[in-house]
Amino acid sequence: MLEPSTPVQFVKGIGPRLAEILATKGLHTVDDLLHYLPFRYEDRLNPRGIAELRAGEMATVIAEVRTSGLFRTRRMPIFQMTAGQGRTRLKCLWFNATYLKDKFQPGQMVALYGKVQDDRGELQLVQPQFEILSEPDGDTEQKAAESLEIGRIVPIYESAGQGRLTSRWFRRIIRKALEDITPELPEGIPAAVRKRLDLAPPREALWRVHWPDEGSSMQELQSFRTPAHIRLIFEELFFIELGLELKRREQKAQTGIAFELTDGVRAAIKKILPFHPTGAQKRALKEIAADMEKPFPMRRLLQGDVGSGKTLVAFEAAIIAIENGYQVALMAPTEILAQQHYFSARRILEPSGYKIVLLTGSLEDDRKREIRRHIAQGNAQLVIGTHALIEQKVEFAKLGLVVVDEQHRFGVLQRFKLMKKKNGGSDVRRASLDQTGEDARSHVAGDGAEPDVLVMTATPIPRTLALTLYGDLDISVLDEMPPGRTPIITRRVGDERSDEVWQFVRKQVAAGHQTYIVYPVIEENEESELKAAMKMYQELSKKVFPDLRVAVLHGRMEADLKEQVMRLFQQGKIQILVSTTVIEVGVDVPNAAVMVIEHAERFGLAQLHQLRGRIGRGAAKSYCILMTGGKVSEEAERRLDALVRTNDGFQIAELDLEMRGPGEFFGTKQAGLPSFQVASLIRDRDLLELAKKEAAFVIAGPNSEISQAEIDRALRQMRTRWQKTYGLVEVG
Numbered sequence: 001m002l003e004p005s006t007p008v009q010f011v012k013g014i015g016p017r018l019a020e021i022l023a024t025k026g027l028h029t030v031d032d033l034l035h036y037l038p039f040r041y042e043d044r045l046n047p048r049g050i051a052e053l054r055a056g057e058m059a060t061v062i063a064e065v066r067t068s069g070l071f072r073t074r075r076m077p078i079f080q081m082t083a084g085q086g087r088t089r090l091k092c093l094w095f096n097a098t099y100l101k102d103k104f105q106p107g108q109m110v111a112l113y114g115k116v117q118d119d120r121g122e123l124q125l126v127q128p129q130f131e132i133l134s135e136p137d138g139d140t141e142q143k144a145a146e147s148l149e150i151g152r153i154v155p156i157y158e159s160a161g162q163g164r165l166t167s168r169w170f171r172r173i174i175r176k177a178l179e180d181i182t183p184e185l186p187e188g189i190p191a192a193v194r195k196r197l198d199l200a201p202p203r204e205a206l207w208r209v210h211w212p213d214e215g216s217s218m219q220e221l222q223s224f225r226t227p228a229h230i231r232l233i234f235e236e237l238f239f240i241e242l243g244l245e246l247k248r249r250e251q252k253a254q255t256g257i258a259f260e261l262t263d264g265v266r267a268a269i270k271k272i273l274p275f276h277p278t279g280a281q282k283r284a285l286k287e288i289a290a291d292m293e294k295p296f297p298m299r300r301l302l303q304g305d306v307g308s309g310k311t312l313v314a315f316e317a318a319i320i321a322i323e324n325g326y327q328v329a330l331m332a333p334t335e336i337l338a339q340q341h342y343f344s345a346r347r348i349l350e351p352s353g354y355k356i357v358l359l360t361g362s363l364e365d366d367r368k369r370e371i372r373r374h375i376a377q378g379n380a381q382l383v384i385g386t387h388a389l390i391e392q393k394v395e396f397a398k399l400g401l402v403v404v405d406e407q408h409r410f411g412v413l414q415r416f417k418l419m420k421k422k423n424g425g426s427d428v429r430r431a432s433l434d435q436t437g438e439d440a441r442s443h444v445a446g447d448g449a450e451p452d453v454l455v456m457t458a459t460p461i462p463r464t465l466a467l468t469l470y471g472d473l474d475i476s477v478l479d480e481m482p483p484g485r486t487p488i489i490t491r492r493v494g495d496e497r498s499d500e501v502w503q504f505v506r507k508q509v510a511a512g513h514q515t516y517i518v519y520p521v522i523e524e525n526e527e528s529e530l531k532a533a534m535k536m537y538q539e540l541s542k543k544v545f546p547d548l549r550v551a552v553l554h555g556r557m558e559a560d561l562k563e564q565v566m567r568l569f570q571q572g573k574i575q576i577l578v579s580t581t582v583i584e585v586g587v588d589v590p591n592a593a594v595m596v597i598e599h600a601e602r603f604g605l606a607q608l609h610q611l612r613g614r615i616g617r618g619a620a621k622s623y624c625i626l627m628t629g630g631k632v633s634e635e636a637e638r639r640l641d642a643l644v645r646t647n648d649g650f651q652i653a654e655l656d657l658e659m660r661g662p663g664e665f666f667g668t669k670q671a672g673l674p675s676f677q678v679a680s681l682i683r684d685r686d687l688l689e690l691a692k693k694e695a696a697f698v699i700a701g702p703n704s705e706i707s708q709a710e711i712d713r714a715l716r717q718m719r720t721r722w723q724k725t726y727g728l729v730e731v732g
C-alpha cells in the first residue's frame with residue numbers, strides 16, 4: 001500500500017534509477033507523482049474516421065501504418081507516413097524529421113493527433129503527435145480491450161529524461177500508483193467549503209484527472225475545468241492562501257506603534273504639499289494613516305505605475321511618524337535612487353525643518369560614522385540610503401516607519417529568495433521582514449514595538465497575483481496619474497531611418513526638451529550586432545550631435561561619476577543622455593520628453609514600459625521612439641505593438657504575464673517563484689480569488705459551519721503543503 005509521502009522509487013516499475021530522472025522534474029513522492037497532471041487529453045473513445053475529417057480541426061485518428069519513408073526536397077528532408085483505415089488513407093508529414101526514419105512498420109496501429117490540413121483537395125496531418133499502439137502481428141481487438149491507450153479518453157503527459165520516460169510510461173506508472181495508494185487520503189478542506197464549491201473527495205479527483213469518465217466534456221478537460229481539476233487546483237491554492245492569511249494575522253497580533261493623527265500632524269502634512277494630491281494619493285494616504293493609527297504594525301504595499309506619485313505619499317507617511325517623535329528609514333535599491341529621494345525629500349520637506357540624512361556607500365568613512373551616530377542618537381529624523389546599507393549596519397534611536405522602495409528590482413521573487421538565504425530556510429514570518437527592517441527592528445529602543453512598514457513597488461502586478469504573492473501585505477494602489485501630463489506618444493521605426501530620428505531629437509532639444517537614448521548593452525562584443533552604448537556615445541557626440549551636450553551613463557561607471565552625470569542631467573546641463581538600462585529605475589527628470597530606445601526588440605515588455613516611464617513626467621508632449629534593428633521575432637513584434645497601443649502599466653503587465661508567464665515577468669526566470677504543483681497563476685486566477693475568500697473564512701472560524709477540529713486539520717495540512725512549496729515553513 002502506498003502512502004502519499006512514500007518515495008516514488010517504491011512504486012512498482014520505478015526503482016532508484018528512474019526515480020532520479022523523476023527528481024529532476026520535482027517528483028519525489030507518490031503525492032508528487034499523482035499531481036503530475038496530463039497537459040492534454042485525447043478522445044480515443046470516439047476516434048475519428050479518416051473519411052469524416054474536416055480541414056482546420058484538431059483530431060485524434062487511430063489507424064494502421066501502410067507506408068512510410070524519408071524524401072528530400074530542395075529545402076529540407078521530409079518524413080512521410082501514410083496511415084489507413086480500411087480503404088481510406090491519410091497522409092502525415094513531419095519536416096526535418098530524419099530521426100523518424102525507422103520508426104514505423106507497416107501494420108502497426110498508431111494514434112495520431114494533430115491539425116487537419118487541406119492539401120489541394122487531399123487531407124493531411126502535418127507534424128502530428130503520435131503513439132504506436134501495437135506491433136504488426138498483435139491482436140489489436142484483444143489489446144484494445146485491456147489497453148490504456150485506446151477505447152477511452154487518454155491522458156497525455158509531458159515526457160521526462162530527454163524522452164526516456166514517455167507519456168505512455170507515465171500513464172502506466174501513475175495508473176499503478178493510483179491503484180496501490182491507500183484509500184484513506186487525508187481531506188484537509190473543511191466540509192462547509194467542500195459543500196459550497198461542490199468539491200469531490202481527493203481520491204476520486206485524482207482518479208478522474210488521470211482517467212476521465214467516458215462522458216467527460218473534452219472541452220472541460222482541455223481547459224482544466226472538470227470538477228476533478230477544480231478540486232485539485234483549488235486545494236493547492238487554498239492551502240497557500242491559508243498560510244498567507246495566518247501569517248498576516250500573526251503580524252497584526254504583534255505590538256506596533258499607535259501613531260496619533262492630531263490636528264498638528266494634519267497641519268504639518270498640509271504645509272508641505274507642493275500640489276493637490278490626486279484622488280488615488282488621497283485614498284492611499286488615508287489607508288496608510290488608518291494603519292499607522294492602529295496599535296499593530298503596518299505591513300502595506302503601495303503599488304503604482306511609474307510616475308504615479310508614490311514618493312509623495314511616502315513622505316506624507318513619514319511626516320506622521322516624525323511628528324509623533326519617531327524616526328523614519330527610506331531604503332532605495334540603488335545609490336542614484338537614494339540620492340534622488342534625498343533631493344526630493346529636501347525639497348518637499350523643506351518647510352518642516354526636519355533633519356534629513358543620506359547614507360550611501362560612496363561617503364567617506366568618517367562621514368558615515370558621523371551620520372550613524374546622528375541616527376543612533378535620534379537626531380536624524382529621516383534616514384535615506386540603500387537597502388544594503390540600512391539593513392546591515394544602522395542602529396536607530398527610535399525607529400517608527402520603514403519605507404522600502406522596491407521599484408521593480410526587488411520584486412516578490414527576491415523577497416522569497418532572500419527569505420531562504422538569510423534564514424536558512426526556516427522561518428517565513430521573520431524572513432519576510434528581511435527587507436523590511438528586520439535588523440533595524442532589533443535595535444528599536446524602548447517599548448520594543450515593531451515599526452510600520454510601507455513597501456513601494458512600480459511593478460504593475462495584476463491584482464489577483466499581488467494578492468497571492470504579496471498575500472501577507474495589505475495593498476494600496478495608485479491608479480491615477482498626477483494631472484497635467486500629456487500621454488506619451490510611442491512610435492516604432494526601423495533603424496534604417498535613424499537619420500530622421502536624430503533630426504527629430506535635434507528639433508526637440510532645440511525646443512528645450514532633454515532626451516534619453518537607450519541601448520541594451522554596454523560593450524559591443526563580437527557575436528552580437530548590438531550597438532553598444534559606449535560606441536554609440538562616441539558616434540552621437542562627435543558626429544551626429546557635436547554641437548550639443550551629450551553624456552553617457554552605464555552600470556560600470558564609478559558611483560560618483562554616475563551621480564554627477566545624473567545630477568547634471570537633472571539640472572538640465574546635459575541635453576542628451578546616452579545610456580544603458582541603468583536609468584530605468586525611478587529616475588525623475590520632468591524636463592526629459594524624448595526617449596529613443598535602440599534595439600527595442602531585445603528588451604522585455606515590462607522593461608520597455610519601465611524605461612518609457614522616465615518620460616512623460618512633465619507638461620511637454622513626450623515621445624518614445626522604439627527603434628528596431630534587423631529581424632524582429634513575432635513575439636517581439638507583439639511586445640512592440642502593445643507598447644505603441646497603450647500606456648497602461650496594468651494592461652501591459654497582463655499581456656506580459658500571458659506571453660511569458662510569471663517567472664519571466666518578475667525578471668528572474670522561475671527562480672524562487674512559489675512553484676505550484678497543479679495551479680497556474682495565469683489560468684487559475686478565478687480560483688485564486690475563491691481560495692483566498694475561503695481561506696479567510698476558515699481562519700475566522702470556528703462558527704456554526706466549521707468546527708475547531710476542522711480548522712486544526714486544515715492548518716496541519718497547510719503546513720505540510722508549505723513545507724513543500726516553499727521549502728521553509730513555520731507559520732503559526
Ligand code: ADP
Binds near residue numbers: 588
Ligand atoms: P513614482 O515614485 O510613483 O514613480 P514620483 O513620486 O516620483 O512617482 O512622482 C512623479 C512626478 O510627479 C514627480 O515629479 C512628482 O513631483 C510629481 N507629482 C507627484 N504627485 C503629484 C501631484 N499630486 N500633482 C502633480 N505632480 C505630482
Ligand code: MG
Binds near residue numbers: 310311586
Ligand atoms: Mg519614485
